[in-house]
Each structure stands twice: as structure tokens, then as C-alpha cells.
Amino acid sequence: EAGVVQSPRYKIIEKKQPVAFWCNPISGHNTLYWYLQNLGQGPELLIRYENEEAVDDSQLPKDRFSAERLKGVDSTLKIQPAELGDSAVYLCASSPGATGELFFGEGSRLTVL
Amino acid sequence: KNQVEQSPQSLIILEGKNCTLQCNYTVSPFSNLRWYKQDTGRGPVSLTIMTFSENTKSNGRYTATLDADTKQSSLHITASQLSDSASYICVVKEETSGSRLTFGEGTQLTVNP
Numbered sequence: 001e002a003g004v005v006q007s008p009r010y011k012i013i014e015k016k017q018p019v020a021f022w023c024n025p026i027s028g029h030n031t032l033y034w035y036l037q038n039l040g041q042g043p044e045l046l047i048r049y050e051n052e053e054a055v056d057d058s059q060l061p062k063d064r065f066s067a068e069r070l071k072g073v074d075s076t077l078k079i080q081p082a083e084l085g086d087s088a089v090y091l092c093a094s095s096p097g098a099t100g101e102l103f104f105g106e107g108s109r110l111t112v113l
Numbered sequence: 114k115n116q117v118e119q120s121p122q123s124l125i126i127l128e129g130k131n132c133t134l135q136c137n138y139t140v141s142p143f144s145n146l147r148w149y150k151q152d153t154g155r156g157p158v159s160l161t162i163m164t165f166s167e168n169t170k171s172n173g174r175y176t177a178t179l180d181a182d183t184k185q186s187s188l189h190i191t192a193s194q195l196s197d198s199a200s201y202i203c204v205v206k207e208e209t210s211g212s213r214l215t216f217g218e219g220t221q222l223t224v225n226p
Contacts, residue, residue, distance in 0.1 A: 042204075042216030042218045043157070044216070045213075091156055091157075099144070099206075101159050102147075102159065102214075103159075104156030106154075106155055107154075107156050109154075
């Protein structure tokens with residue numbers, strides 16, 4: 001069974017440019033998470049979806065970050081415009097429910113120059 | 114504010130030796146505690162999940178303990194291998210409708226030959 005798939009694995013952009021990350025969760029997992037992880041720190045929640053509904057987006061910087069999960073399956077996280085401080089790893093995770101075990105993707109490493 | 118604190122921040126041991134990582138938390142109400150292993154450049158992978166009633170849980174050479182009264186957990190690694198070099202992250206889940214997860218910053222373990 002395929003795990004959580006994320007792309008791209010690496011992205012280098014200049015500040016003020018837009019960037020988008022894509023995540024395909026494990027089949028059947030209705031809960032999807034986007035996390036931000038800075039070097040040497042634990043992941044920080046950006047947004048959590050239950051099917052296509054964003055049920056926790058309180059930590060998402062909505063002035064520049066947006067996310068969508070239109071059909072309750074794969075999801076896209078967008079940053080526009082990117083800032084230097086956005087350089088980090090963006091992790092996607094899925095679980096069979098809000099109480100289930102989390103399965104993480106390999107992450108998308110963003111470098112903003 | 115719910116917090117998860119891990120110690121030590123980093124640890125270097127020789128191959129074959131044992132080690133113990135610590136996790137203290139203030140998350141309440143408590144649902145479960147999870148330990149994840151994160152290899153460099155990869156996403157976290159679950160090692161154990163422990164509920165309130167579980168004191169000890171093993172996964173191969175990894176043994177996690179939980180003291181819900183003192184809100185402490187430990188992860189013991191036996192007969193360490195080079196492949197154990199990774200960051201070990203403690204995660205605590207709240208028993209609320211939001212099911213929020215609180216991540217520690219991780220302990221960076223290096224196993225040297």
C-alpha cells in the first residue's frame with residue numbers, strides 16, 4: 001500500500017514568488033494534516049482537514065498561506081508571496097480518523113532566497 | 114498552554130549501548146502519547162502509541178514507558194545500532210473534540226561506531 005505522497009521534495013524560490021505543495025494521503029484516510037517543521041524543532045500544525053472541511057486552521061497564516069482539499073482526497077498548500085522566514089519543511093500527514101495514528105509523507109523542503 | 118518537553122536535546126552514544134530519552138508533558142486532558150522516529154530528510158514514523166492505562170509498550174528494541182500521574186514518558190533503546198541515529202519526537206494528544214496534537218522538539222540521537 002502506498003504511503004503519503006508529497007511533491008515536490010525540494011523547492012528553491014526567490015522571496016515574493018508563489019509556491020505550491022501537493023499531498024496525496026493514504027487511500028481511505030479522511031483526516032489530512034499540513035505541518036511546518038523548522039530545523040531542529042518539532043512539527044507545528046498549519047491546518048487539519050476532515051474530508052474536505054478544514055476543521056482546524058487557527059495556526060495558518062491566512063494572509064499568505066492557503067490550502068484546499070476539494071474532493072476530500074489530495075490537498076494543496078500554497079504560499080503567496082513567500083518570505084525568507086518560510087524556509088522550512090512542509091509535512092503532510094493522514095490518518096483514518098481524528099483519533100487514529102498519523103502517517104507522514106517525506107516532506108517538501110522549501111528554501112526562500 | 115499545553116507543552117511537551119524532551120530531554121536531552123541531543124545525545125551521542127556508541128553502537129551497542131543502551132539509552133533512555135525523556136518526555137514531560139502538561140497536556141490535559143490526556144488521550145494518548147506517541148513516540149516518533151524521524152530520520153534526517155524523512156518524515157516521522159510512529160514507534161509506539163500509549164493510552165492512559167498502558168505503562169509499558171515495546172516495539173523491537175524500543176520500549177516506551179508512561180507514568181500518567183507524573184506526566185512523564187521515556188523511550189528506552191536497547192543495543193543501539195547505527196540506524197538508530199535520528200530525531201525522536203514525543204507527541205501528546207488531547208482528549209477533546211479538537212484532538213489537538215502537541216509535539217516536542219525532539220531528541221537528536223547519534224550512534225557512533
